[in-house]
Amino acid sequence: MAAKQEAGSAAFAGGSCRAESMDPVLPMLLVPVRSEAIERLGSRAQMHREQEVLGSLTAAGNLQVLSLAPGGPGGGGCCLKGPFGHFVWEDSHNGTSKDKPKLLAFCENYELLIYEFNLKDGRCDATILYNCSGKTLQKLIEEQGVSISLLSLRILSFNNNTSLLFINKCIILHIMFPERDSEIRVLSCFTLSLPTQTVDTIIDMQLCRGVLFVLSSLGWIYIFDTVNGRNVAHVELALYQENVYNKQQQEPAKISSFTSLKVSQDLDVVVIVSSSNSAIAVNLNLYFRQYPGHLLCERTLEDLPIQGPKGIDEDDPVNSVHNMKLTKFSFQVDRSWNAQLSSLKETIKSSKPEVSCCTSWFQDILHLESPESGNHSTDVPSCAFLPRAIMHGQFNFPQKAHMKTSDRGKAWKLMHLSEQEEPVELTCMSVTGFSALFTWVVGMTGCTIVLWDLETQGMQCFSLGQKCIPIDNSGDQQLCLLLTENGLSLILFGLTQEEFLNRLMIHGSASTVDSLCHLNGWGRCSIPIHALEAGIENRQLDTVDFFLKSKENLFILSSKSSVPDQFDHLPSHLYLRNVEELIPALDLLCSAIRESDSETQSKHFSEQLLSLTLSFLNKQMKELCIHTEEIDEHLQKAVDILTSYINELRTFMIKFPWKPTDTIDEYNVSESVSTVKESDIWEKLSSEEVIANAILNNKIPEAQTFFRSNSHSAQKLEELIRIGLGLVFDNLRKNNIKEASELLKNMGFDVKDHLLKICFYTTNRNVRDYLVGKDETV
Numbered sequence: 001m002a003a004k005q006e007a008g009s010a011a012f013a014g015g016s017c018r019a020e021s022m023d024p025v026l027p028m029l030l031v032p033v034r035s036e037a038i039e040r041l042g043s044r045a046q047m048h049r050e051q052e053v054l055g056s057l058t059a060a061g062n063l064q065v066l067s068l069a070p071g072g073p074g075g076g077g078c079c080l081k082g083p084f085g086h087f088v089w090e091d092s093h094n095g096t097s098k099d100k101p102k103l104l105a106f107c108e109n110y111e112l113l114i115y116e117f118n119l120k121d122g123r124c125d126a127t128i129l130y131n132c133s134g135k136t137l138q139k140l141i142e143e144q145g146v147s148i149s150l151l152s153l154r155i156l157s158f159n160n161n162t163s164l165l166f167i168n169k170c171i172i173l174h175i176m177f178p179e180r181d182s183e184i185r186v187l188s189c190f191t192l193s194l195p196t197q198t199v200d201t202i203i204d205m206q207l208c209r210g211v212l213f214v215l216s217s218l219g220w221i222y223i224f225d226t227v228n229g230r231n232v233a234h235v236e237l238a239l240y241q242e243n244v245y246n247k248q249q250q251e252p253a254k255i256s257s258f259t260s261l262k263v264s265q266d267l268d269v270v271v272i273v274s275s276s277n278s279a280i281a282v283n284l285n286l287y288f289r290q291y292p293g294h295l296l297c298e299r300t301l302e303d304l305p306i307q308g309p310k311g312i313d314e315d316d317p318v319n320s321v322h323n324m325k326l327t328k329f330s331f332q333v334d335r336s337w338n339a340q341l342s343s344l345k346e347t348i349k350s351s352k353p354e355v356s357c358c359t360s361w362f363q364d365i366l367h368l369e370s371p372e373s374g375n376h377s378t379d380v381p382s383c384a385f386l387p388r389a390i391m392h393g394q395f396n397f398p399q400k401a402h403m404k405t406s407d408r409g410k411a412w413k414l415m416h417l418s419e420q421e422e423p424v425e426l427t428c429m430s431v432t433g434f435s436a437l438f439t440w441v442v443g444m445t446g447c448t449i450v451l452w453d454l455e456t457q458g459m460q461c462f463s464l465g466q467k468c469i470p471i472d473n474s475g476d477q478q479l480c481l482l483l484t485e486n487g488l489s490l491i492l493f494g495l496t497q498e499e500f501l502n503r504l505m506i507h508g509s510a511s512t513v514d515s516l517c518h519l520n521g522w523g524r525c526s527i528p529i530h531a532l533e534a535g536i537e538n539r540q541l542d543t544v545d546f547f548l549k550s551k552e553n554l555f556i557l558s559s560k561s562s563v564p565d566q567f568d569h570l571p572s573h574l575y576l577r578n579v580e581e582l583i584p585a586l587d588l589l590c591s592a593i594r595e596s597d598s599e600t601q602s603k604h605f606s607e608q609l610l611s612l613t614l615s616f617l618n619k620q621m622k623e624l625c626i627h628t629e630e631i632d633e634h635l636q637k638a639v640d641i642l643t644s645y646i647n648e649l650r651t652f653m654i655k656f657p658w659k660p661t662d663t664i665d666e667y668n669v670s671e672s673v674s675t676v677k678e679s680d681i682w683e684k685l686s687s688e689e690v691i692a693n694a695i696l697n698n699k700i701p702e703a704q705t706f707f708r709s710n711s712h713s714a715q716k717l718e719e720l721i722r723i724g725l726g727l728v729f730d731n732l733r734k735n736n737i738k739e740a741s742e743l744l745k746n747m748g749f750d751v752k753d754h755l756l757k758i759c760f761y762t763t764n765r766n767v768r769d770y771l772v773g774k775d776e777t778v
Contacts, residue, residue, distance in 0.1 A: 025462045026492040026500055029520050031068050033487035037077060038467065040064050045483060046472045048089045051101040053119060054471060055087055063087060063105060065117060067124040068488060077124045080115065082107055088158045102129070104158040110134035110150045112163075114177060130177050132184060137165075141173060144189040156207040156226070162187065164226060169202040170194055172212070172226055190229035194222060204260045208267060211362065215261045221270065225297070225365055232297035232365060235287060237272065240280055240412040262428040262436070267362050269454065271428050271436045277417040279428065281436060281454055286411035288361040297364045415452050415459065429470055430478050437478055439470045449480060451493050460493055497522060505531040510546035527551075529585050536592045541608055544589075548616040551582060572634035579638040586645050589613045597652050610652050617646050618701075625705055647698045653748035682706055687714060691723050695746045696739070721747055732758065732767050737774055 031052075041064050045056040052068040061083025067076045087105035102116050112132040118125040138150050154166040165173040174187040192214075194202075204215040211232070212224040221235040237258065257274045264270070273279045288295045312319045417426065417440065425441040438450040440461075447468035451460045469483035480491040492500060505513050505527055517523070527550045535543025593610050596602035621642055628635065678699065682690045687707075691714060694703030700720065708715040714723060724747050731740035737755075744751045759771040 023460060023494045024496045025460070026495050026497055027462070027464075027489055028492070028516065029484075029486050029489050030516075031488040032519070033066070033068070033483065035485060037066055038469065038483055038485070038487075040077075040079070041066065041469055041483065043469065044472060045469050046087070046089065047481065048101050049091060049473075051119065053101055053117060053124070055089070055103060056469070057082075057084060057087070061085075065103075065124055065126065067117075067119055067122065069119055069122055076122055078117075078126050080105075080126060085110075085153065086155050088155045088163075090161075091157070091159045092161075102158075104155055104163055106153055106155065110137060110153050112137065132177075136184070137167075137173075140175065140184065140186050141167065141171065141189060144186060146171060146189065146191060154205065156205075156212070164207065166205060166212070168199070169205075169214075170199045172224075172229060174226075188227075192222075192224055192229055193231050198222075203258070206261060206263050208263045208265060211267065211365065213261060213263050213270065215258065215272065217258065219258070221261065221272070230297065233288065233295045233361070235270070235282060235284070235294065236291075237280075239291070240282070240414075260428065262431045264431040264433055266433055267360070268433045269431055269436075271431050273426055273428050273438075275426075277424055277426060279415045279426065279436070279438070279452075281413040281415070281431075281452075283411045283413075284361050290411055295361060413454060413457060415457075417450075427470065429480070430473065432478050435478060437480055439468075447482075449482075449491055451480075462491060462493075502528055502531065505543065505546070506534055509540065510535070510542040510544075514542075514546055529588070532585055533588060536588065536609075539605055541605075541612065544609065545612055547585070548612060551585070551616075552619070572632050572638075576634040576638045579641050583641065586613075586617075590645065590648060593649065593652055606652070610649060614646065614649055614653075617642055617649070621646070621701055643698075643701060646701060650700075650748045651745070678702060679706055679709075687712060688723060688727060691720055692727050692743070695724050695727075695743050698746055700746075728754075729758070729762075729767070732770065733764065735770055737770075 040058070041056040042058040045054045045066075047054040054066050054068065056064045056066070058064055063080040063082060063084050065077050065080065084105045084107050087103050090102040090104065092102070100116050100118055102114055104112065104114055106112050111134055112130075114129045114131070116127045116129050118127070134150055138148070141148060148168055148171065151168050156164040156166050156172075161179065162174065162176045165175065167173055170192050171189065172192065173189045176185045176187055178184050194214075198216055198218065198220075201217045202214055203217050206213050207226065210226050212226050214222045214224065216222065219237040221237065222231060223233040223235070224230065225232050257276045258272050259275050260273045262271045262273075268285055269281055269283055271279055271281045309319065309322055312322075415436075417424075425439075427439045427441075429437045429439060431437075433454070435454055436452045438452065440448040440450050442448070447464045447470075449462045449464065451462075453459070464482065464484060467485050471481040471483065471488075473479050473481060480493075482489050482491065495503075501513050501517070501522075504516070527547045532544060532547045535541075535547065589609065590613075593606050593613065596606035596609065621639070624635065624639065631639065678693075682693070682703075685693065690703060690706065694700055700717075704715050704717065704720065707713075707720075714720045724743055728740045728743050731737070731743070741751045741755070744754050755771055759768055762768050
C-alpha cells in the first residue's frame, strides 16, 4: 500500500500538521480484495460489525455488497439495483443469523426492504425477507394520529428486527417488522418539538445510545430522547465564535457553512464539520456547566427518589452513599481510609457515570442505553480478519474522566485546515473523548487521513493513494479502516511495526502475526522473550514456533544465499554474541521441557516443545557446519553452546519419534563440511569404535559430521543409533553393564526400561541370566 506522511499541508490554531517529530504511522493490509471489486463501490462504505461483509451506495444509487470472508474469492459480492437512498446493517445480538447478516434499505417511493445475505462458502446471495411500501408506511403514521405526506426518510437504527425511522425531519417512528405471518407493528410514534421553521434547516442527524442529535443550518444542535421524543438539551453554535476569536485571535468558520456532525459514544464530545475546511469540537459536559439553561431535562433535588436500597436501614452509611450518588455532589459519606481506597478502585475499574467524581450531562436520561448494551455498537467488529488483539495499541483508549478536559481547555476547540483552491471534502469518521479522525480529500490529489488530538490540539496527517474508500464504523475504539487499491487496510497512529507486532504477539496469537507479516511483506521482527514466556505459560506452540523462526535471522544472513562463504559477511564474534543473547530463551525452553516432562498430563506438550527446540538447534548447527569451512575460536564457543543444549535435550527423547529411514536429507553430502577436531583420532578407529567414543563423550553431532565427510551411512541418526544399540548388546555379552548403561543413557533411552526389554526378548541365555542377576543393581 503506497502511502507517505504529509508535511505542512494543514494548519490549525496554535500548531500545524506534524510530520517530522513524530509519532509513527503504520498502514497495514488486512484482507486483499480484487481491484475490480473495489472499483464497483461508491465513495464510502459501511461494514457489518460482526460479519465479514460491507455495503456501499454507488453514484447511481445501486447497493454494492462485498464479501470479505476468508474462504471467499477476495472480492465476491452482489449488486442490488436501486436507486436506494440509505441503508443500515442489522445489529443483532440473538445469534440466530450467524452466517446470514441482514440490512434495511429504502428505495424510491420510500419503500423499505429487508435483505438477508448468505455468506457461506464465499458466496454472497441476497434474499428479500420483507418489503413495506411507502403507502403502507404513511398509513401506519396516520393511524397514530399524524397526517403527513412522506417527503424524507432516514434510517436511524435496525436492531433485532426493529427499526427507528426519522421521517420528514421531525417524526420518529419505531416499528417492528413481522415474523412469519404477523403484520408490521408500530411501537411508538411522536413528533419532535422543533422550533418553528426549523424543520427545513435540518442538515444532519445521528443516533447515539438512544439519544438523537439533530444539526440545523441555523447554528443549533437539538438533542432528543428517542424513547419519548422529549427535547433534553440544545447547543447554540453561535456561542463558539466569541470563545474562539477571543482565545485564538482567529476568524471562526461561518455558522451557515456547517455540514455534518459526529458524536462520541460516551456522549461527551460532538464534532461539527464545516465546508470551509474547519471543524469544531464541543465538550458537552463543560458546555452545559457553562450554559446550564441549555440542559432542559435536568431534574431538581425534590424529584429525587427518597427510598433507599431494600433491606438497608435509612441511617446506615450504605443508604447515604446510595442517595449521594443521585445528587450532583461528590461528597463521600464514609471518610475512612479503606473507604477512600475502595472508592478510588471502583472509579478506576468502572466506566459508569454514577461512580465518576462529577456527574455527566445526560445522567437524568434514566433509560439511556449503556455502551455495553450492544445497541448502536460500541465494540470492535469481531471479524476473522480483525483480531481484537490489534486494539491493544494506539486505539484502545481508556474511559475518559469527566473532569479531565477542563484541566486542558475550554468547551470549544477549533481545527482549521489550510485554504485550498481545489474542491475540498472534509469528513469526520469517528470521535472519542480524546481524538477525532477525519478524511480530507482535495480535488484529485487523493485522500489524507487526519488525526486530531483533542487534548493537545495537535494534528497528524497521513496521505494515501487516489483510490481510497473510508469505512464507517462506530465504537469507543477508533478504527481507521479503509479500502485501498490493495484491499481492506487499517492505519494505526503512534505505533511502529515492531511495537505493534510485539503487542499482537502478547495479546493475540503467533499465527495472526505470521499471516500479517506475510500479507504485508514484512520481515520477521525480533520477538521479545516475555512473548515466549507467555506462549509457554499458555501452551501456545505457534508462539514458540514463531519466536524461534524470528531468531533464525540472527544466524542466517540471507535465505536466498547459497554461496558457501555466506558467513564471511557476519564476523564470528557477532555470531557468538547472537548465540549468547539467545541463552536466556534456550534456558527458558529447557526449563519448560524439564518441568512438563515430569508431569504425565503434560507429556504431549513436552514432546512438541522438545521437537521445536531441537529442530531449531539442529538447523543452526547444520547451517554452520555446511557453510563454514573452518571454525575459529568464536565459532567454536558458539558450537559448544548449541551442542550443550542439544545434549541436554537429548535426554528427554525417550518417546521421541525418529526420522523415517526413507527421508532424504535436505543437503547435498558433497557440499563442504567443517572438520571436527577429533577427526585425527577417529581416522585411526573403526566405525564402531568412533560411535562408541562419540556416544560416551556426548559427541554424536560431531560424529555425524565426521561420517558425513566420509560418506558413511552412520551420518544418519537412525543408523548411528542402530549401531549404538548393537554396541550395548556387545557390552552386555562381555558383562560390562556400566558402559552399556552409559551408552543407553547418552542415546536418550530409559536405561532400566531398555535393559528389561533386552532381558525379556533376547535369545542369548547368558545375557538374560546376567541381566536377571543385575536387575536389583541397575
